[in-house]
Amino acid sequence: QVQLQQSGPGLVKPSQTLSLTCAISGDSVSSNSATWNWIRQSPSRGLEWLGRTYYRSEWYNDYAVSVTSRIAINPDTSKNQFSLQLNSVTPEDTAVYYCARRGLGEVFDIWGQGTMVTVSS
Amino acid sequence: DIVMTQSPDSLAVSLGERATINCKSSQSVLLSSNNKNYLAWYQYKLGQPPKLLIYWASTRESGVPDRFSGSGSGTDFTLTISSLQAEDVAVYYCQQYYSTPITFGQGTRLEIK
Numbered sequence: 001q002v003q004l005q006q007s008g009p010g011l012v013k014p015s016q017t018l019s020l021t022c023a024i025s026g027d028s029v030s031s032n033s034a035t036w037n038w039i040r041q042s043p044s045r046g047l048e049w050l051g052r053t054y055y056r057s058e059w060y061n062d063y064a065v066s067v068t069s070r071i072a073i074n075p076d077t078s079k080n081q082f083s084l085q086l087n088s089v090t091p092e093d094t095a096v097y098y099c100a101r102r103g104l105g106e107v108f109d110i111w112g113q114g115t116m117v118t119v120s121s
Numbered sequence: 122d123i124v125m126t127q128s129p130d131s132l133a134v135s136l137g138e139r140a141t142i143n144c145k146s147s148q149s150v151l152l153s154s155n156n157k158n159y160l161a162w163y164q165y166k167l168g169q170p171p172k173l174l175i176y177w178a179s180t181r182e183s184g185v186p187d188r189f190s191g192s193g194s195g196t197d198f199t200l201t202i203s204s205l206q207a208e209d210v211a212v213y214y215c216q217q218y219y220s221t222p223i224t225f226g227q228g229t230r231l232e233i234k
Contacts, residue, residue: 037223041165041171046212046214046225046226046227046228047163047165047171047214047216047225047228048225049222049223049224049225062221062222064222065122065222098170098171100170102218105176106159106176106218107161107173107176107216107218108161108163108171108173108216109173109182111170111171112170113170114168114169114170
């Protein structure tokens with residue numbers, strides 16, 4: 001079955017870059033029918049979709065307006081994974097970060113285990 | 122962006138009783154060409170990823186107990202738990218996938234009375 005395995009640090013200093021990776025098994029980051037997403041959850045903001053990457057003969061990205069100036073989501077076809085980079089973080093970026101697949105059913109049907117990221121000096 | 126608004130923000134229900142959570146979208150999420158509502162419900166428990174319960178507004182995900190049901194169309198939707206069990210204590214989110222950016226409601230915290 002499809003599984004997503006997240007990795008990355010749980011503590012990031014203010015103004016630095018948050019970097020997480022999501023390794024895919026049982027599916028392909030280059031799939032023509034899926035999109036690969038990052039979503040975060042915090043008590044103050046609830047669930048917030050951050051952005052996605054997907055392949056439809058070429059690569060596309062979409063980002064939430066709230067983070068568009070400081071986010072990058074990139075595929076790595078050699079390792080069948082995708083990554084999140086969020087620059088210039090502040091304590092407001094403290095949250096549990098999830099990667100998720102949006103499949104043929106168009107909903108988030110497969111999720112990573114989650115990474116609690118704290119922004120603090 | 123489509124704004125999703127849930128009510129109430131929190132809810133306390135006795136075991137075995139019915140729980141009802143409402144979700145309203147700022148514009149219709151019904152696609153007329155296929156007559157499908159692009160609305161999903163998730164259950165969120167601390168320390169776990171969100172769990173998909175309902176999609177297309179009323180289709181139960183495989184393995185989800187039949188006490189969970191979804192209804193509604195257009196802009197107004199409801200998640201109903203017919204007989205609350207202790208394991209249903211969680212935060213519930215509605216989500217629209219009609220258009221990008223995908224947006225969620227603010228969440229409804231469900232507790233035992």
